[in-house]
Amino acid sequence: MELFNTHVSPVSVDLMKKVLESRRLSEGDTVRQFEEALTQKLGIVNPVAVNSGTSALHLALAIAGVKPGDEVILPAQTFVASGLSIMMQFARPVFADIKLKTGNIDADSIRRKINQYTRAIMPVHWGGYPCDMDEINAIADEYNLAVIEDAAHAIGAEYRGKSVGSLSPGLPPFPSRLSST
Secondary structure (H helix, E strand, O other): OOOOOOOOOHHHHHHHHHHHHHOOOOOOHHHHHHHHHHHHHHOOOOOOOOOOHHHHHHHHHHHOOOOOOOEEEEEOOOOHHHHHHHHHOOOEEEEEOEOOOOOOEOHHHHHHHOOOOEEEEOOEOHHHOOOOHHHHHHHHHHHOOEEOOEOOOOOOOEEOOEEOOOOOOOOOOOHHHHOOO
8 A cells, every 4th residue: 555656756866867877875976066056045054965864963963062961952843853863962852842833843932941951952944834043043042052953844945035954053163152061
């Protein structure tokens, strides 16, 4: 029984065939072109292609300095990979409430969850609908927290004219945000 029929365009099949025939499966021209397209089309600075969204979140957490015993606040409604990436850093996922109308993380709930172990906030742009990043970034500024956007649901979505995934100054070059104190 087939539940879903995933459409793969002929152009995508041709591109995959080209990559497979090149025998350069983990790095090469296609990866560089993809990263350049992320910069050009979405305004993402210095993107790095990895094998999955889970790996991308894990890498971002590591770069942000999240360490064992730290806590990261994320919405209760998300894909399991969001929480697993936090656990891969031996940190603790802390689930915040979501807003009824958007499914996105609720800023008031974020504030209630912050404590001495909190190091980051991981908003998830649910179903293509951007989170209120001005409010989330203001909370992060107030408490000196990193912000790691999970934009897997919202590639191409915009918030106030900027692409989701590029809205948070929570990663380098902002070392004051990355303090482990």
